[in-house]
Amino acid sequence: MLKLRFFSCGSIGYDPCSFEPDIPRGTHVEGPIPFYLLEHPSGRALVDTGCHPDVVQSPESAWGGLAKAFYPKVTPEDLPMAQLRRAGIDPDSIPIVISTHLHMDHAGCNQFFPKARILLHAEEWKAVQNPAMEGKGYFRRDWDHRLRYEMVADGHDVFGDGSAILRHWPGHTPGHMGLVVRLAGPRTVVLAVDAAIVRANLAGAVPRNTLDKDIYRRSIAAIRAYQEAGATVIFGHDPQQFAELLAPPAAW
Numbered sequence: 607m608l609k610l611r612f613f614s615c616g617s618i619g620y621d622p623c624s625f626e627p628d629i630p631r632g633t634h635v636e637g638p639i640p641f642y643l644l645e646h647p648s649g650r651a652l653v654d655t656g657c658h659p660d661v662v663q664s665p666e667s668a669w670g671g672l673a674k675a676f677y678p679k680v681t682p683e684d685l686p687m688a689q690l691r692r693a694g695i696d697p698d699s700i701p702i703v704i705s706t707h708l709h710m711d712h713a714g715c716n717q718f719f720p721k722a723r724i725l726l727h728a729e730e731w732k733a734v735q736n737p738a739m740e741g742k743g744y745f746r747r748d749w750d751h752r753l754r755y756e757m758v759a760d761g762h763d764v765f766g767d768g769s770a771i772l773r774h775w776p777g778h779t780p781g782h783m784g785l786v787v788r789l790a791g792p793r794t795v796v797l798a799v800d801a802a803i804v805r806a807n808l809a810g811a812v813p814r815n816t817l818d819k820d821i822y823r824r825s826i827a828a829i830r831a832y833q834e835a836g837a838t839v840i841f842g843h844d845p846q847q848f849a850e851l852l853a854p855p856a857a858w
């Protein structure tokens with residue numbers, strides 16, 4: 607049976623009005639930078655890889671102006687490679703990395719998994735090739751490496767038994783993917799990632815940093831349909847929900 611483990615690559619400070627435009631400007635929250643580990647009898651898959659190690663030294667020099675709106679606090683111990691090692695897992699033994707999208711808080715450590723197949727949506731690969739996108743959530747430092755990138759489409763079955771299905775939920779970015787996982791129970795869990803960053807997004811709030819709002823709303827409707835059918839939705843950076851998920855054993 608599939609097991610899902612929760613991690614955060616440090617934290618990220620931001621004004622909650624970024625994701626919920628109805629909130630007045632000027633407040634501050636510390637949100638998680640989630641990554642996940644799927645443990646399947648046939649092997650493991652890591653979902654996202656947090657921030658690049660350069661962020662540890664200086665968020666400003668790594669992320670430029672973007673660090674004004676989203677300020678990461680990451681120590682060397684927070685990086686996925688270190689957290690996996692602490693969990694007794696050799697990062698080199700991970701055969702699959704699912705790159706939900708190539709933003710700087712999701713794909714920063716992709717290069718440190720050179721042996722893994724890195725599953726990515728073709729629209730995302732296309733989006734980062736546009737030089738105008740550099741610095742707007744995408745940084746060459748994160749994705750421009752000789753890695754085993756493998757393009758996958760909506761409905762990709764990660765382990766071949768229906769327990770983890772990739773879904774193309776664009777809007778936040780063109781190739782953004784979420785996951786539908788089936789755990790013991792049986793329990794269906796939706797990893798919305800940044801298709802629904804905080805709980806309020808599912809209720810209709812559209813984040814300011816959405817690339818295409820109409821497409822975003824279509825993705826939200828797809829996630830809502832899973833929720834109405836009984837699935838538990840895990841949001842991309844919801845501080846409250848993720849604090850609960852990180853409480854030991856931090857796994858489902």
Ligand SMILES: [Zn+2]
Nearest residue numbers: 709711800842
């Ligand atoms: Zn994100």
